[in-house]
Amino acid sequence: MRLELTDAQETFRGSVREFAQTRVAPRAAAIDAENRFPHDLVREAGARGLMGVTIPTADGGGGRDYVSYALAVEEIARASATLAVILAVNNSLVAELVAAFGQPHQRAAWLRRLATGDALGAFALSEPDAGTDAGQQRTTAVREGNGYRITGRKVWVANAEAADVMVVFAATTPDIGGRGVSAFLVPADADGVRAGGVVDSLGVRGLGCRPITLDEVHVGEDARVGPEGDGFRIALWALDGGRVAIAAQALGIGQAAFHVALAHAQRRHTFGRPIGRYQGVQWMLADMATELEAARMLTYRAAAAKDTQERCTTEAAMAKVYASEAAHRAADRAMQIFAAEGYRRGSTAERLVRDVRATEIYQGTSEVQRMVIAASEIAQVQP
Numbered sequence: 001m002r003l004e005l006t007d008a009q010e011t012f013r014g015s016v017r018e019f020a021q022t023r024v025a026p027r028a029a030a031i032d033a034e035n036r037f038p039h040d041l042v043r044e045a046g047a048r049g050l051m052g053v054t055i056p057t058a059d060g061g062g063g064r065d066y067v068s069y070a071l072a073v074e075e076i077a078r079a080s081a082t083l084a085v086i087l088a089v090n091n092s093l094v095a096e097l098v099a100a101f102g103q104p105h106q107r108a109a110w111l112r113r114l115a116t117g118d119a120l121g122a123f124a125l126s127e128p129d130a131g132t133d134a135g136q137q138r139t140t141a142v143r144e145g146n147g148y149r150i151t152g153r154k155v156w157v158a159n160a161e162a163a164d165v166m167v168v169f170a171a172t173t174p175d176i177g178g179r180g181v182s183a184f185l186v187p188a189d190a191d192g193v194r195a196g197g198v199v200d201s202l203g204v205r206g207l208g209c210r211p212i213t214l215d216e217v218h219v220g221e222d223a224r225v226g227p228e229g230d231g232f233r234i235a236l237w238a239l240d241g242g243r244v245a246i247a248a249q250a251l252g253i254g255q256a257a258f259h260v261a262l263a264h265a266q267r268r269h270t271f272g273r274p275i276g277r278y279q280g281v282q283w284m285l286a287d288m289a290t291e292l293e294a295a296r297m298l299t300y301r302a303a304a305a306k307d308t309q310e311r312c313t314t315e316a317a318m319a320k321v322y323a324s325e326a327a328h329r330a331a332d333r334a335m336q337i338f339a340a341e342g343y344r345r346g347s348t349a350e351r352l353v354r355d356v357r358a359t360e361i362y363q364g365t366s367e368v369q370r371m372v373i374a375a376s377e378i379a380q381v382q383p
């Protein structure tokens, strides 16, 4: 069993780390404080091949493996959790979905643009009454001539502020749950699409999260992705990759928490010694390091499974639930090590505590991940 990264993966991680630490990290506090979408950094990430990391080079992407993509998300998240999730949505939930299920004209229209950062994608699945139970779509797509009329409301659409195209899920056969849902590529400026105000979220601020209203939006049949009724299956496929990315995002946030806490433990003195000399603080750091390493193994394993297996649903769910909860504990311990300084609004520890919490909620809550794991063959108790 080999657990090392390849030379190509190491080199790629180094180049992303350099971008993240020099260009992104200095901006993270302001992105959070102003809740402002970082348009320029998203463009720069596109120019560096980070908007379509696994998309084939022939389609304008980086042509890299999923482990490399996870490394990229982790490095960006160490600098800014917000930019990491902007990239994760575009990569996993839109570009990869179009690459895997898009018709040739959809790939021609959008894939290169999405992969190079020339266009930004959003994923509109959640509704006011359909979050965890996303199969119960109230948004409908009613057949009309040679197309559809889409009407409904979507909430918490990340990237909505700057998106050029959205994957919109809607019921083509209402009242039968997930089997009646279809997916559509809808330009963000289509007639009848209206975005509400930016959500004033606790963390991952600057994500451009808005509610979207679709008011009799006309799309042609050629806007549908995959066959009618396959939309929910397609969403779940995309979420497998998305959950690997959120695990990597959590890992990056946790790593940032460990890094700032360790530095503080070496710097801050009480009773004439650095607090890092006390066992009470050392054990917190030891637990952070150990749990983050376990999260890293699960995350990279899930990423490798995405490359080599037809589905990585269970591996992705295990990585997401463990990494997000380990990173939550790491951010919480970092705040404890900083104590009052960590509890100050605007401190790094405070931002990390707020940012990490979202990783246990979006792309399926921790409860959903546990449901997925419990239903899988891997979790079946052996006699």
Ligand SMILES: Cc1cc2nc3c(=O)[nH]c(=O)nc-3n(C[C@H](O)[C@H](O)[C@H](O)COP(=O)(O)OP(=O)(O)OC[C@H]3O[C@@H](n4cnc5c(N)ncnc54)[C@H](O)[C@@H]3O)c2cc1C
Binding pocket: 089, 123, 124, 125, 126, 127, 130, 131, 132, 133, 155, 156, 157, 158, 159, 201, 204, 209, 358, 361, 362, 363, 364, 365, 366, 367, 368
């Ligand atoms: C910052 C942010 C960005 C987001 N971005 C997007 C996006 O880009 N696109 C998008 O479509 N959505 C997005 N979402 C929405 C997100 O995916 C949903 O919030 C999430 O799926 C949970 O749905 P909900 O909030 O409606 O919770 P609910 O479904 O109302 O669940 C409430 C609670 O009940 C629990 N629960 C529900 N059912 C069960 C069950 N059967 N067993 C045990 N527990 C259960 C849940 O785990 C949760 O704890 C985003 C959310 C956030 C916070």
